[in-house]
Amino acid sequence: MLQSLKLYKIPLLLFFTAAAFYWSFAYDLDRADFPKLITLYAGLFFLSFKIIQLLKTRFWLLAGAAIIFRLILIVALPNLSQDFYRFIWDGRLLANGINPYLSTPNRLMESAHFGGISQAQELVNGMGSLSASNYTNYPPLNQLIFAVAGWISGNSILLSVLIFRVFIVLSEFGILFFGRKLLKKLELPEHYIFWFILNPFVIIECFGNLHFESVMGFFIILAFYLLQKQKWIFGAFVLGFSISVKLLPLMFLPLFLKFFSSKKNDSKIIENRNLETQFSEKITDLKSIKWAKLLGFYFIVMLTVVLSFLPFYNSAFLNNFFESVGLWFQKFEFNASFYYIIRWIGFQIKGYNIIADAGKVLPVITFLIIASISLFRKNNSLKSLISGCLFAIFFYFLLSTTVHPWYIVTPLLLSIFTKYRFPIVWSLMVILSYYAYGNTEFHENLWLITLEYVIVVGFAITEVFFPKKLSFSLFS
Template sequence: MLQFLKFHKIPLLLFLTAAVFYWSFVYDLDRADFPKMLMLYAGLFFLSFKIIQLLKTRFWLLAGAALIFRLIFLIALPDLSQDFYRFIWDGRLLANGINPYLSTPDLLMKSAHFGNISQAQELVNGMGALSASNYTNYPPINQLIFAVAGKLSENSILFSVTIFRVFILLAEIGILFFGRKLLKKLNLPEHYIFWFILNPFVIIECFGNLHFESVMGFFILLSFYFLWKRKWIISAIILGISISVKLLPLMFLPLFLKFFSSKKNDSENIENRHSTTQFSEKITDLKSIKWAKLIGFYAIVLLTVVLSFLPFYNSAFLSNFSESVGLWFQKFEFNASIYYIVRWIGFQIKGYNIIADAGKVLPVVTFIIILTISIFRKNNSLKSLISGCVFALAFYFLLSTTVHPWYIVTPLLLSVFTKYRFPIIWSFMAILSYSAYGNAEFHENLWLVALEYIVVISFAITEVFFPKKLSFSLLS
């Protein structure tokens, strides 16, 4: 023990300091105090960087540190998000045999036939008027997790939160286990996975604030792992499950176009050997695609998704769910980049907010970009496929009207299996969006939003087009 302390004095000091910072973040931070939040987060990011750097050969020490940091959050209610109240609400509805997709919380509370859901008014007040007045948009596997908490914890909000955290912890343990395996298969250092597992962004947003991106990320990663093992049927089923946690992986489907090709690159080194010709694949190479296998993969993915939704289906379900999802494109706006420029242009030309029109056009532009990546980029190895997914997500978020910080969890996870580091920079810069909590009107500081995206986009452009200018590696 004394010898261990002697040789690990600095990492231990860093660990203890980080633990104190996390404790302060959880139990001694008002979310309106943005300067303190920013200082704590910057400190945690630096401390995590140094801990990984010093202990990158001590895998289980890093894993233990990640677990301990998470346990600090275990008995605390989330402070930076109120979404968990809606999770508990949906789960208790399901536990009482009520389909959560068929009515809004506001309407149910006014209904004379509404059953006795424990703490109903507290949950509605907690989720806020915006959530309470809209239909749920959480897919079935997410709802299943909510239902487990609803069944096991009928009268305690804190116990429900703890159950959610158990699911998230299990998912992140799975990411650690299979991420390590996949990194080895791709000939990448196994400690890279800790830029996800030990990243304070992930610990705070997923385990702390109860966002299920890491659960979705686990299924995406597991799907890619089985894809590497050439078990594409199992991979397709698991990818379908990931879509039923969050709809986001639907956008990956076009990127599989060239993966099922007779021109495979088994060495998985295509990304390194062709870094200057990433987009040089010719349309004529589409002839090498194994269309039967590709169509079969798509069919299994979509069938898995459809089957997961069937228990909830009735005539009103599709309308309610699509209406709720559509709100994110045509009503809500937060921490956007290109859209804010489009909005400004709209005010100059039209004299009003054009989000309703832009919300219809920007997803089409995103789809065209993803289709272009699918056709012209080499995605016939797992490394290049994952890189394609990172770029697809990046373009999607850059063109979105709403980009909450936790959305960056998925590109961050996938980036550790590639040579691209801009999602790590993004995971740090995303904290700037919380400046909106620093005022009673919840107004964004557009200068900070601009700073966030200028830094992220500049770093991404440098990585893609001028990689030699970056004389360091964030993950080395």
Template structure:
């Protein structure tokens, strides 16, 4: 508790030694706590709540994104469409007025202030909730947003533990996510909404495992409407739906499978399941369109896609393979080839996801989740920008698999924060190399160690 209080109220992100020291100590103590108390479920639940409440009246100190969240929320609460305006251009517009506008503009930084918003519609609705109830106080708006994230974390705890039980796995594994200092600091502390996206994704996976695929599609659509990232998982559902044992067999009370009941012998179960898959995709699309439609205009689509495109063609942070490609580009071309490299690496990521979708057996929920973990891992390894909070989805997925490299990655990702310890925001390529050598080495060991099988 003392270390978390120090992190929340007495830390400047430029003090990298203190930041890394606190984080390392918290990481060690938290996983020791899980090890010792893993059979005391409600004690761990109580501790998880207490740790989060310690942050309740603190302002995020490792990220300035919350200024943009509050800005977008106040725009929407005052009848302005946040997708239509660049903050830097709107500040001087006739008739424009929101409380603390210049303070928010300065706080979000020139990069955010000079571009259109890239936050999906459910995110915007959450921002507007804070904008409506906290129209004049930045701290109160932060508290409101933090409450939403804490509630989402406990939703993940609820459905994650239920999914673990359904898969025959120990319930305490969910605390590798819930009590991980990375999750508490990056989500509750720094107000990143990956936690809300994760909640809907885990809920959707639980419903899918229980063969409630229509409700699963609805909830999956909500996850996509928070952040677009889960869209990459949709192709992986092909083999899961196609395999008749996934959705067409019903377990009796003894745990054995009954034969598929066919009232119409001319209907192949595989065909029926593919139809269900198509409907699943349609439901996800309808949910996303339904939430996006209140903001729609041709300009909004252009602005939103333009903002998303920046992540592949302009931004660089904490990358791994891309930085090697960039170095080669400088040797061969003499300049930064990010626009070409970002596109090529995105295509390679897409091809890997297709390979996982059509050539890997995804007949069970655990196999499906393992493929999801591999897919997003490939995406992150090949990305030009890997902010620490992006690791939330692969971390929660790893809880349901036999792989632990994501826990290791969340331990060493703190090295990327060295960037903020200098006025020029220059990354230390030596520290990033150390981070990824550790991650790649541990992943390689897990894949290759004797007796290890990835067909879980």
């Protein structure tokens, strides 16, 4: 026993220090206290980095640490996000037989025919005026989780939070289980999965603040694992489930174009090819696609998504849902990168905020980039497909008007199965965006946003174009 303590004295010291930091983060932090927020977060990131580095050959010790760190947060109400109040609201509506897609919370509260739900006013106040004045944009499988909490929790907000956390922790350890298997299949070190599972960003934003990107991520990884096992029909159903949690994986569908191909030789790179040869190869790639299997895959994915929406469908549903989704492109702005540059140019030329126009153009540019990745990049092995998905979502966020911190969960998860580590750097730097919560006017510090993206984009460019410059393997 004493020998074991001596052997692990440094990891144990790091572990207990991290546990104290998590406790302080969960129970003794106001999100307006930005200096304390970034100090705790930076400390947790460093401690997690060292724990993984020292114990990377001890898989179950790291898994145990991940469980304990989450248990510390188990009864804490989220302190960096108020979205969970809307989750509880939607769930209690469903538990009372009310379709959450058909009205905003404010309109329901004003309706004479609304019978009410328990703690209705407290939930509306908690979610904030922005959420309360807009239709819900959470897809059906996410709503099912909300409904389970609504049916079970009664009048307890804390019990609802605990039920949400059960779904999230099961998903995260599903990622641990299947992610480990997938890493082995891809001949990558299995401890890479802990750059997701033990990352304080994931523990705080998903388990702590109740963002369901982990649940979506579980279905994405399970779908990839099934595809690697050549079980594409089951993989299609599971990918459909991921879209029914969050719509984000819809953007990955074009990237499967070359995955269902009889040509699986993308590891053989031919140097000094001329443009004519490259174009000829692209035509050959398209000819080698197994179109029946590809179209069958797409059909099953979309059928799964459509069927999940059917219980909620009526004449007003689609209009309300897509109106809410559209707001993220044309009304809201937070922690953006290239959009803020475009906005500044718009002010110089037009004299006003051009978000309405930019919100229509930027998605088109994003679509063209994803189409280019699908057509001109070899995505016919699982490794290259996941890398393609990573860069598709990276460009999507770079051109988005709104990038909330928890959005980075998906590129972080994808990066674990690739050679790229810039999303890990992003999971550290994104905490700078929380500066906006540190002032009553909710103003962002654009210098901090600039610092975040200069470091992240700079690291990404170096990894892609100058990999030899990163001679050290920081996250191996």
